[in-house]
Amino acid sequence: MSSTPLPRLTFAIISHPDAGKTTITEKLLLFGGAIQAAGLVKSKHGGRSTVSDFMEIERQRGVSISTSVMGFEFLNRKINLLDTPGHADFSEDTYRTLTAVDSALMVIDSVKGVEERTRKLCEICRMRRTPIITFLNKLDREGKDPFEVLDEVERELNLTVSPLSWPIGQGKEFKGVYDLTEEKIFLFDAHATTEDATILDATNLDSDSVKESIDEHLLRKLKDDLEMVRGVYPSITEESYLSGNVSPVLFGSALNNFGVRELLAALVRYAPSAGFFETEQRLIHPDEASFSGFIFKIHANLDPKHRDRIAFLRICSGVFEKNKIYTHPRSGKTYRTATPLAFMAQNREATDRAYPGDIIGLHDTGLFRIGDALTEGEVLDFKGIPAFSPQLFRRIINKDPLKSKQFNRALTELSEEGVIQVFTTYYTKERLIGAVGVLQFDVTQFRLTSEYGASCAFESVDFNIACWVSSQDKQAWDKFFGFYENKIALDSKDRYVFLAANRWLLERTIEEHPKITFSFTSEG
Ligand code: G4P
DSSP: OOOOOOOEEEEEEEEOTTSSHHHHHHHHHHHTTSOSSTTSSOOTTSSSOOSSOOSHHHHHHTSOOSOOEEEEEETTEEEEEEOOOOSTTOOTHHHHHTTSOSEEEEEEETTTOSOHHHHHHHHHHHHHTOOEEEEEEOTTSOOOOHHHHHHHHHHHSOOEEEESEEEESOGGGOOEEEETTTTEEEEOOTTOOSSOOOEEEOSSTTSHHHHHHSOHHHHHHHHHHHHHHHHHSOOOOHHHHHTTSEEEEEEOBGGGTBSHHHHHHHHHHHSOOSOOEEBSSOEEOTTOSSOEEEEEEEEEOSSTTSOOEEEEEEEEESOEETTOOEEETTTTEEEOOSOOEEEBSSOEEEOSEEOTTOEEEEEOSSOOOTTOEEESSOOOOBSOOEEEOOSEEEEEEESOGGGHHHHHHHHHHHHHHTSOEEEEETTTOOEEEEESSTHHHHHHHHHHHHHHOOOEEEEEOSOOEEEEEEOSOHHHHHHHHHHHGGGEEEOTTSOEEEEESSHHHHHHHHHHOTTSEEESEEEO
16 A cells, blocks of 8 residues: 555646746745756756756747646645746647646736736636735835735735735845744845745844844834734635635745745645546545546647657546556547656656646547546546637648648647647638637647648638637527628537627627627637
């Protein structure tokens, strides 16, 4: 018998590009003892290899467009950190990654405050009631007033905040943070290492040791700030945090190793271990004996030397064991693998067993689609793994008719991976590619050539918005369909999609056809 597994703490970092996600990821691994030196994860602008980026194109672009997983053990927890691409042109991977985590860490640049990408990702967490810990980064730079940033968080993200610490000064005057729970001051040192920071007892802010370390005007401001903080913000409770409505907030400077240890401690203290999952059939409890999990991401060709396709599976209940025969309910087929992959800090390695909260990589020969369940026989349909309405469309042309097989296979596989969405217009049978960001078209072109040996060209189309359509009323549907036949397409699962030139036209169509259901997401 194996010993009891460590509780899993599975979370993703959400942030706007440049807020410091890569730096924090690296520092969490460093402070967590998973890596020994800095500079391994972070290499957006140089030749160093990255831990979080798998694909060559990501290195070329200098942005993280795919999602990876980093696991490490810390303080009797197995921590699974899921990377989410932060670039504006990211694909739906980011959204879907948030379906596989139990909590999120939101990183905000204190100079810039709440930014657009954070807003979108936070919205998804709020929708899913994912608990969020907030880290205000870059306190070593002259930034916005902390009250102002927290006000933005509360107003724009509809999230109540509860500071666990408070900064003393900012930018050149940044002296450290006051820990509201422990009543201690952690002094800032721009050259800090992973060794302990200098900590002052601050139960009495008028003590000599405090006065010696903090300038008078900063101490005065700190006292005023603390009075306000204690008066304005609620204390965090486990319940309010787990409900996803109140976010504990910490301040620091990841680049300078400052505040990272406390952040890791807060994650261990607050972040939930593997939780429940909803399926169409029933609620899945992590402690159930029977194994279940779902695929939230598929990534082809992680290793360019081997043509392999990896499906990322989140384990929801039971134990996943290698060589055991599982059921794939969608197809009714069985699945067995001798080499499930675990994702460690910098590597993927073979594993024998994995537990609720873990992410494993399964070699796939085309069986899996995003949202698919894997079980010990039970038919389960996991909820809330949607496809999102794309905002950009291009007609894709096969430039090499001799390679149509490769071309078609590429489109199928890239759409199964969630890199793009592929639509076929109902009337003219043209292939349209739908994306959330422009970069996805470049990725498609690059991968079509480099991995499949096919080539393509894109043409612009008049559509800018799409939504899934259906109706219970046959007469209304026939009328709608007859009228808009040239604006209807089928998605990869043969569901009907209505294409419109702009939101105004779409809204008019919606008004004119009350018996048709228009949906901006499609589950499964
Ligand atoms: P991202 O993954 O969220 O896109 O951000 P990343 O960590 O790459 O950080 C973006 C930039 O912000 C980097 O600088 C990084 O060094 C800097 N940074 C991160 N944390 C802090 C901090 O606490 N204080 C300060 N002052 N800067 C911080 P860069 O110049 O764009 O990159 P590089 O040349 O340093 O690699």
